[in-house]
Amino acid sequence: MKRSPKLTKQKIVGAAVELFDSQGFDGTTVRQIACKAGVNVALISYYFKNKKGLLEWVMVDYYEGMFHRLDACRYDSEWESLSELLHSMAENMVRFQCESYRVTRLIQRELSVESMLGREIMSTYLARLKHYFAAIIEEGITEGEFPALEVNGIVIQLLAIISFPYSYPQIIREVFYLEPLDERFVEQMVCYTSDFLRQMLTPINTLR
Amino acid sequence: MKRSPKLTKQKIVGAAVELFDSQGFDGTTVRQIACKAGVNVALISYYFKNKKGLLEWVMVDYYEGMFHRLDACRYDSEWESLSELLHSMAENMVRFQCESYRVTRLIQRELSVESMLGREIMSTYLARLKHYFAAIIEEGITEGEFPALEVNGIVIQLLAIISFPYSYPQIIREVFYLEPLDERFVEQMVCYTSDFLRQMLTPINTLR
Numbered sequence: 061m062k063r064s065p066k067l068t069k070q071k072i073v074g075a076a077v078e079l080f081d082s083q084g085f086d087g088t089t090v091r092q093i094a095c096k097a098g099v100n101v102a103l104i105s106y107y108f109k110n111k112k113g114l115l116e117w118v119m120v121d122y123y124e125g126m127f128h129r130l131d132a133c134r135y136d137s138e139w140e141s142l143s144e145l146l147h148s149m150a151e152n153m154v155r156f157q158c159e160s161y162r163v164t165r166l167i168q169r170e171l172s173v174e175s176m177l178g179r180e181i182m183s184t185y186l187a188r189l190k191h192y193f194a195a196i197i198e199e200g201i202t203e204g205e206f207p208a209l210e211v212n213g214i215v216i217q218l219l220a221i222i223s224f225p226y227s228y229p230q231i232i233r234e235v236f237y238l239e240p241l242d243e244r245f246v247e248q249m250v251c252y253t254s255d256f257l258r259q260m261l262t263p264i265n266t267l268r
Numbered sequence: 269m270k271r272s273p274k275l276t277k278q279k280i281v282g283a284a285v286e287l288f289d290s291q292g293f294d295g296t297t298v299r300q301i302a303c304k305a306g307v308n309v310a311l312i313s314y315y316f317k318n319k320k321g322l323l324e325w326v327m328v329d330y331y332e333g334m335f336h337r338l339d340a341c342r343y344d345s346e347w348e349s350l351s352e353l354l355h356s357m358a359e360n361m362v363r364f365q366c367e368s369y370r371v372t373r374l375i376q377r378e379l380s381v382e383s384m385l386g387r388e389i390m391s392t393y394l395a396r397l398k399h400y401f402a403a404i405i406e407e408g409i410t411e412g413e414f415p416a417l418e419v420n421g422i423v424i425q426l427l428a429i430i431s432f433p434y435s436y437p438q439i440i441r442e443v444f445y446l447e448p449l450d451e452r453f454v455e456q457m458v459c460y461t462s463d464f465l466r467q468m469l470t471p472i473n474t475l476r
Binding site: 082083084085086087165168169171172173174178179182183186187190210212213215216217219220221223224225227228230231232234235236238248251252255256259260262 | 290291292293294295373376377379380381382386387390391394395398418420421423424425427428429431432433435436438439440442443444446456459460463464467468470
């Protein structure tokens with residue numbers, strides 16, 4: 061029987077994500093990953109070079125998937141206002157993070173460490189993510205749809221709100237008694253994010 | 269010359285925080301901490317039992333310090349409205365996280381790992397933190413100062429916004445080109461948090 065390289069890669073990645081997430085990147089060995097995936101250590105070297113290469117693959121795959129979803133909002137679907145586009149992008153990001161919650165948490169944790177890989181991911185993907193949201197908000201400000209807000213501030217807060225429950229699912233579970241992967245919580249998160257955007261982007265003169 | 273136990277403890281804690289933060293908890297050995305602090309390994313066992321005991325000490329000290337600040341807002345100072353109290357508590361939390369940014373980042377990272385220590389911290393300190401903010405918001409809703417919002421949602425978002433820049437200072441620096449420890453950024457963060465609270469807690473009927 062011939063082995064499928066795609067399936068083997070998936071098995072290795074799945075095992076790595078689980079171990080990195082539960083034991084930490086530093087606390088995990090290539091041997092443990094091979095053992096959990098049921099493959100030879102040499103196969104990991106062949107596909108990913110080393111443990112760092114594996115983590116890089118996981119991060120790149122994650123962000124490529126996220127941008128695929130965000131691009132679908134931006135370019136493929138119809139939206140009537142920039143506000144509607146923002147809401148739809150935020151919703152897709154919430155759903156994407158929930159679907160890949162283990163990888164989300166793993167990547168957020170790794171991004172809190174000062175490392176070369178982290179910096180590469182920041183300058184490639186997080187800068188692009190910031191640009192996606194900032195460009196829409198800036199356009200809305202120019203066109204008068206949104207008030208003249210501090211764009212960096214809104215984007216930082218939006219990213220914070222979207223990622224928190226999936227970076228810290230235990231806090232949501234143990235402290236707020238909510239189930240972060242439950243569809244009802246996801247719906248709530250989408251509402252929270254929408255409320256946040258609507259409240260923050262409502263022109264101030266109608267507010268006070 | 270007699271050694272000061274307090275100073276020695278501080279030296280050990282300082283070395284541990286630096287190493288845990290840069291190499292991860294799992295990637296750090298007690299020997300490395302002793303070496304960096306310039307003390308004998310036996311002294312670490314004497315004061316903290318082991319590496320986990322040291323991390324626990326750091327976490328407890330951090331949250332005790334934070335609650336000391338929050339209690340000063342709640343009980344010691346004068347405030348004219350619940351909204352003013354909330355703003356002042358949020359400001360003090362931002363400033364506290366900035367002052368202890370290394371420990372903030374370290375603790376947030378450790379809380380993203382599922383561990384017994386993490387769960388203990390959540391059930392002791394994070395539950396108390398949630399209660400502090402939730403109780404004020406609930407009182408404001410009962411008294412009609414705030415609209416009838418979903419309290420858990422607001423508290424999750426507030427904690428997310430306050431902790432994000434200090435859990436991910438590299439993202440703020442590399443992606444937003446802002447200096448997370450600069451007093452101007454801290455002022456901005458205080459404003460963002462205040463804006464968030466004001467916008468979210470403005471009664472909805474005056475909004476739409």
